[in-house]
Amino acid sequence: MSTQKLYAGVKLRELRGRLGLTQKAFADKLGVSLPYLNQMENNHRPVSASVVLALVQEFGFDVTELTTGDAERIVSDMREALADPVFQSATPPLADLRLAASNAPALARAFLDLHRAYRQTHERLASLDEALGREDVSLRPSPWEEVRDFFHYCDNYLDAIDRAAEHYAMPAGIRKDPLFIASETLASAGIDLQFSDSGTLRTYDPLQKRLAISGRASGPTQRFQLLYQVALITQNDLLDATLDLARFATPEARDIAKIGLANYFAGAALLPYRTFQQAALDTRHDLERLSDLFGASVEQVAHRLSTLQRPGAKGIPFFFVRVDQAGTITKRHSATRLQFARFGGACPLWNVHRAFETPGRFLRQLAETPDGVRYFCLARDVSKPGGSFNAPVRRYAIGLGCEVQHADALVYADGLDLRGKFEPIGISCRICERRDCHQRSVPPLERRLRVDPDKRGLLPYEIAE
Structure with missing residues (x-):
């Protein structure tokens, strides 16, 4: 203890x-x-x-x-919300935020919902959004934000769906080829499976009971799309029951969440929990070897590692993030103390941004956040070709990491001095406490500034203590 x-x-x-x-x-x-x-x-x-x-x-x-639980996430989200200029009075001390997150999480979430509604209205005013003149305008979060927060606060692990996917992929405890078992399921449901030359990944016609999967897509993508369709056909009651418990505010949010739940099932069936977890330990979390073993993409493997949070059988707590070339976070999850900003991009000092400069290579980084927690970070670019000369290529970078005390379990940490120099990174410039960061884009909203026209350092201002 x-x-x-x-x-x-x-x-x-x-x-x-x-x-x-x-x-x-x-x-x-x-x-x-x-x-x-x-x-x-x-x-x-x-x-x-x-x-x-x-x-x-x-x-x-x-x-x-x-x-474990939501407390760290709630504290991080409240700190970011309270950094908003609308809160001009002194920010509550960190101890008070932790007390609220631990003792009154429902009240803390209500505060976050209120701030999100305020921010949404403020952005509409700033952009002269015509929606302000409509009678159907509400202060609810966007459906996308609501679903994002649902997965964020359930730790990106859904036990009933995860176990159902594991049972489907491993009948009698033996893992079957996902392409074979999915094709067999679709055939037994009377669904005609075709592989088309279309750039559209998946098209299902419920009247004709015809499913078309793009033949241009990679093998991992094809398998994932087949398992997604299997989820909608075989697990519809389970998905709907989960959605009923979530109580989304709008039908649009529920529809988006159902896609997310079906995607979760597909990923969990492609990479069944116990078998995948054991393989991860055996390979020391080698993403490329795991990709070959399970016929999955490197991104799918990295994402799955961050969801191994089954009670009584948890894996290493990882964070996972995906960013586009503009630095916008398109996927995020953290089972660690590191939390991502709800608004804006990630810290520019983080190695995930440099992955675009070295395609096909894994980048390693030892990083330390302002709270003193140290992390081992891994980053790599991923490309999603369109399948033809004229089709656009989508480029992203993925980041995977854990607290440094777990780094020895990763093959990528070999030969690295884990007691060496740690690069200072933050969550978001808006709430970062570092006073001398050379990559700061905006001043921290929690601190007062001093401006001296006769003196210029790294920044055109100084951050007061």
């Missing part, structure tokens, strides 16, 4: 709620008094070692769940 005190009141309340126990019954099973349990559930007392032991023995609880 760490000497650091463990406060996990929200997790205790959630567990008691799932078990349907009163505080008195829960306290009896944990071997503590009712007042003591009440104090732990309200974070007035830390969770003791004896309570942790009782959670394991009585309920088979995965104690790693006590130290």
Whole structure:
């Protein structure tokens, strides 16, 4: 056990709620008094070692769940929101934000929803959006943002769908070729599968029961698209039940989320949890070897590594991100303490931006965030050809990383001095605390500035202490 005190009141309340126990019954099973349990559930007392032991023995609880959850994400998001100029008064101290995220996560999320609504309205005013004149305008988040936050706060791991995909891909515990098993499923459903010369990846005609997959697409893409269609055909009830629990605000958000859930199933079937996790350990997380073993792309493998968060069988906590050539984040997920900015791009000092300069190569970086946490970062460019001379090529860069204490488990860390120099990176210039960064694009919104017309350093201003 760490000497650091463990406060996990929200997790205790959630567990008691799932078990349907009163505080008195829960306290009896944990071997503590009712007042003591009440104090732990309200974070007035830390969770003791004896309570942790009782959670394991009585309920088979995965104690790693006590130290994981949404708190770090919520704190990061609140810091970014409070950096908005609309909050001109002093920013609440970090300790208060952590207290709110731990003790009142629902209230913290409501605050984030309110700020997002304000920001959306502010942007409409700034751009003279004609939508302001319509009666159907609401202050809801965009459907895309709502779905993004759904996956963000469920840790990008959906247990029921993940297990269903694993069971589908490995009947009787033996992994089958995904192209064969998907084709077999479609045939049994009376669906005619064709491979076309079209640039459209997938087209399904429900009336004719005809599925066309682009023959120009790569093998991993074809397999993924077939498994996506399998998800809609065989797992529709499970997908709808998950969507019902999520309670999206608009039909558009629900429709986008259903695509996301079907994509999740496809990725989890292509890379079944336990088999993929063991292969990742055996290859020391070699993305290219894993890509060959499972017939998947490097991007699919990297993304999947960041989702290995099954309770009781968690993998290394990774972050995964994909950016386009403009630096816009198009995919993001973090099972680590590093969180990505909700608005704007990623830190320009991060090696993911340099991946475009060295196509086909993996770039390694030792990086340290302002909170003192150190990471091992890996980046590489990925291209998605259109399949013909005139078709556009989509270029991205992907980043994968973990806290440096896990780096020895990655083949990419071999020969690297993990005690060497760590490059300072941040989350976003808007909320970065570093005062002397030569790549700063905008001033930090939480700090006051000093401007001296007779003096010029790296920046045309100085950031006050």
